[in-house]
Amino acid sequence: MAGMIEEAFLRDMERNGLRVTRPYSFKSYTLDKDQAASADPSAHPVTVELVKGSVSQDGTHQGAVTTVKTKYLVGCDGGRSAVRTYGEKHHGITMAGDLLSTLWGAGDFVVKTDFPDIRKIAAIHSANQGSAYVFPRENNVDNQPMIRLYTQVNVINGEKSTMHPQEARWKVTAQDIMDADKRIFHPYKLEFVKTEWWSAYPIGQRLISQYDVENRVFMAGDACHTHSPKAGQGMNTALIDAHNLSFKMNMVLRGLAHPDLLKTYNDERWKIGKQLIDFDEEYAALFSGEVPKSTPEVANMTKEEVKKHFIEVQRR
Ligand SMILES: Cc1cc2nc3c(=O)[nH]c(=O)nc-3n(C[C@H](O)[C@H](O)[C@H](O)COP(=O)(O)OP(=O)(O)OC[C@H]3O[C@@H](n4cnc5c(N)ncnc54)[C@H](O)[C@@H]3O)c2cc1C
Numbered sequence: 001m002a003g004m005i006e007e008a009f010l011r012d013m014e015r016n017g018l019r020v021t022r023p024y025s026f027k028s029y030t031l032d033k034d035q036a037a038s039a040d041p042s043a044h045p046v047t048v049e050l051v052k053g054s055v056s057q058d059g060t061h062q063g064a065v066t067t068v069k070t071k072y073l074v075g076c077d078g079g080r081s082a083v084r085t086y087g088e089k090h091h092g093i094t095m096a097g098d099l100l101s102t103l104w105g106a107g108d109f110v111v112k113t114d115f116p117d118i119r120k121i122a123a124i125h126s127a128n129q130g131s132a133y134v135f136p137r138e139n140n141v142d143n144q145p146m147i148r149l150y151t152q153v154n155v156i157n158g159e160k161s162t163m164h165p166q167e168a169r170w171k172v173t174a175q176d177i178m179d180a181d182k183r184i185f186h187p188y189k190l191e192f193v194k195t196e197w198w199s200a201y202p203i204g205q206r207l208i209s210q211y212d213v214e215n216r217v218f219m220a221g222d223a224c225h226t227h228s229p230k231a232g233q234g235m236n237t238a239l240i241d242a243h244n245l246s247f248k249m250n251m252v253l254r255g256l257a258h259p260d261l262l263k264t265y266n267d268e269r270w271k272i273g274k275q276l277i278d279f280d281e282e283y284a285a286l287f288s289g290e291v292p293k294s295t296p297e298v299a300n301m302t303k304e305e306v307k308k309h310f311i312e313v314q315r316r
Helices: 002-015 033-037 082-090 174-185 234-253 259-287 296-300 303-315
Strands: 024-031 046-052 065-070 073-075 095-113 122-125 131-139 145-152 190-208 217-219
Touching: 002 234, 024 082, 073 082, 082 217, 095 174, 122 303, 131 174, 145 174, 174 190, 190 259, 234 259, 259 303
Parallel strands: 073 217
Antiparallel strands: 024 046, 046 065, 095 145, 095 190, 122 131, 131 145
């Protein structure tokens, strides 16, 4: 979905004569602290190294390095943000949080089923085979209706896999996800006609310690907050992060506001990130049949009470 929305933005920009190109990858940055603190509009305190082409996870690359001096650097480079990672190693940034011991699969499928709510948003908590979440989607290119399925893949017959989700994510196959769905949907039948896309991801909630470094390097979106996709909040929050930052930066760069205005970005958006992470910790744990850390009293609830509580949290 996020990809489709990004495409819509890109098409609209093209209609208006602008094209996004991505010839470089981020490598590193250094900050001149004195210049960073100055309100001088001509200061370029950030020196960024960019690499033509891509940089691998261990920092190696084939392409040539280009150095640019800039007033500001914005890391909106996703959950594995290289700008954030560099900040973690060299500029005191931390990413707090942990991973739940739950592995989920996500996939877009065309299915045949007698499950009556397949064209509705539906949460299925099976007795002992894990949970699934159904989202009806648009038709595929062959005009067949697709569904998005989020599937808990590490529970079989009530037994949780002992493999760490980070390791298991690379071993899970589309077939594993489909098999898990069949077990969760039982006694309804589920036949997979086509797999359009799939992925596997461990659930974790992590939040960056601050959204900026010296009010000159900023991070936004998944670079700052990573969580489960269940509540559909990641892209929404990323867009508002970006909007909050860009209107302020526009005012500062045009000389209409003092650079201190940019400090309010961290003040305003970190709180929202924290809210999102706290909510997701509770929601994702309940979804996976676990007891949320924030509400340990769930452990003492009856099945009926947990069900009611889950619906209340979902409404929230
Ligand atoms: C299965 C799934 C379903 C989801 N469903 C929803 C939903 O329904 N609603 C919702 O709001 N959110 C949803 N999300 C979350 C949403 O996709 C993300 O929160 C959102 O895409 C974050 O946007 P972003 O711009 O921060 O990061 P990304 O979309 O990850 O974009 C990062 C960009 O940075 C680029 N990049 C990365 N590294 C570098 C580098 N070193 N140099 C240069 N460029 C780099 C990448 O190529 C990419 O273009 C879902 C996520 C998943 C996985």
